[in-house]
Amino acid sequence: MKRNLRRWGALGAAAVSLAGTMVVTGGATSAHADARCSASSIYINDSPGGDPKTAARGHSHDTGNHYVTDSKWSFQPWGYYWYWYADNDGGSDGDTADTFYGSILCDKPL
Structure with a gap:
């Protein structure tokens, strides 16, 4: 059970990190969309x-x-x-x- 919690915790942290990256670069990326x-x-x-x-x-x-x-x-x-x-x-x-x-x-x- 502890192993699964650690795995889900790592996946959750990765998802939050990715979401933060998308928010930070979202404005810049949209300007370069073409x-x-x-x-x-x-x-x-x-x-x-x-x-x-x-x-x-x-x-x-x-x-x-x-x-x-x-x-x-x-x-x-x-x-x-x-x-x-x-x-x-x-x-x-x-x-x-x-x-x-x-x-x-x-x-x-x-």
């Missing part, structure tokens, strides 16, 4: 008055574009990190500096 391991050809900086229109690899939404700037090999953990940016192509001057959107570990390079 950093994915697939990209297609899109154009960024296509509003007048901003930087020149440029071809990129990423995806488009109703709310804007996200694009990958680079993918780098990682040994720990194994895979390729893809680095996503938000195309902040707006504002009064037609262009606002792009911002880092998130990274994701993928099994292939960009």
Whole structure:
């Protein structure tokens, strides 16, 4: 009986720890929800008055574009990190500096 209580106690502690991790990272993860391991050809900086229109690899939404700037090999953990940016192509001057959107570990390079 003591052994079962210890086992359930360890499982309960692990569940609480995992729940705490989900709460802590939940906000950050949700912001990176669309950093994915697939990209297609899109154009960024296509509003007048901003930087020149440029071809990129990423995806488009109703709310804007996200694009990958680079993918780098990682040994720990194994895979390729893809680095996503938000195309902040707006504002009064037609262009606002792009911002880092998130990274994701993928099994292939960009």
